[in-house]
Amino acid sequence: MNPGAHTQAPPAARGEAPACAGCDVLVVGGGINGAGIARDLAGRGWRVVLCEQDDLASHTSSASTKLIHGGLRYLEHYEFSLVRKALQEREVLLRSAPHIMRPLRFVMPHDAAMRPAWMIRAGLFLYDHLARRQLLPGCQTVSLRGHALGQCLQPHLDRAFVYSDGWVDDARLVVLNAIDARERGAVVHTRTRVTAAVRGAQGWTATLQPAGGPARELGARVLVNAAGPWAEGFLRQARPAGAGAGPGRSLRLVKGSHIVVPRCFEHDHAYVFQNADKRIIFAIPYEQRFTLIGTTDVELRGDARGARIDAAETAYLCGQASRYLRRPVAPADVVWSYSGVRPLLDDASGDPSAVTRDYLLEPDTVGAPLLTVWGGKITTFRKLAEEAADQVGRMLGQSRPAWTRQALLPGGDLSAWIGPARRPDVDLARFCQALARSHPWLPDPLLLRLARSYGARVDRFLPASAAGMGREVAPGLYEAELDHLRRDEWATRADDVLWRRSKLGLHSSPAQRDAVACWMEDRHETRMVA
Structure with missing residues (x-):
């Protein structure tokens, strides 16, 4: 089998997926990590079932800032490895799906009270050179006086730094990965909860509960826990067979909220605004007639399902954007808002903004194999999935070659x-x-x-x-x-x-x-x- 080639979906995959008596790998979670892992595994020829309790991308993976980026601000936290890994992925992803991703230029107005110009130049030099670029232009300095990029900004801002990253339709990215997984043989169940996972010596027995339908059992040789904000809770549930202690890791749930307002500027560049709290927010052209502004970083206590933007977050985003924009943004301007919960690997950082955005794959082979995905970000999803598939292959005792780096996502071959x-x-x-x-x-x-x-x-x-x-x-x-x-x-x-x-x-x-x-x-x- 050529793992890079599309295979014809089985007839049942075009409608309701049939009950599956057994599979090689059960993936729990239909966000970007779960869908990406299911796609990679199916493309290597393993029998895969993906279960998502709601709709695909219905939580964190449709509530991002919708950027394919290295994470410029992570350089301040010395996350050079994460930034380099993300920068290496930008152009891989842009080539894989030119219909849902596109290059985007970012304008960072210089405010000397925030960061000195030399520091920004040094950061952008690293950003341009930590990974090879072929598609994206490098950074430059522009004068905002009389420039189209300065027309919407406060008059005292006279200089800006411009650099490249990318934009992505995050929810469609998840769907395209799920489609590709299905067409390579995976079975995808949406609105289906895994209500129990019993671990045996040689395999897992999972109970799948579809919305409005009867429960059924599924056998799997390996279980992949990609449940995002619910990964820690699912891991506690999935250890009933005496497989050792509870999870050795813990997640830190950080809510990121965004607001959408009527268009604040006419051009196609995005803005990066530096804030007095050392954070940044983005103002991004959105859906032709709007501007997307975000994000916040707020510690979340309680169930991720209940995450909603609050008045303080709205006021924060409006206030910070208004420090830079000539025409202020008010809460009354908000036409839509959304909040996502980032399942970040707890690194004991006191500042939610400083918690690492890197990921960790934790294998557990005491009994039937289990792989838990901790953390992650959209930009590195393909690399995470590739590494996860490598680990699952070792768990199954049969390594199979990686294939997604050069592959196109559905619709991407024009x-x-x-x-x-x-x-x-x-x-x-x-x-x-x-x-x-x-x-x-x-x-x-x-x-x-x-x-x-x-x-x-x-x-x-x-x-x-x-x-x-x-x-x-x-x-x-x-x-x-x-x-x-x-x-x-x-x-x-x-x-x-x-x-x-x-x-x-x-x-x-x-x-x-x-x-x-x-x-x-x-x-x-x-x-x-x-």
């Missing part, structure tokens, strides 16, 4: 439309032009959204004419796409479509969102009756 790849951003523009030629009836905003969401796979549901799109259920959202999301991307509820598979919720009224909910409910009831 060659049939545009020929050989050049640069990810250029390739996406060429793809949009090709799509416009083949489907001239598509309105420009819809064409751009579909191209950025599905890439080369858009032709799997896009008809030859507008008549084939079906009814427009909400602005820019037609039945043909909804059917595809329900059939092939595990979408079962309106929120899955409006806030994770897309961000159309931002562009819709409450009545329009209700119309999508009714459509999804009708299809679900029809399927249940059938």
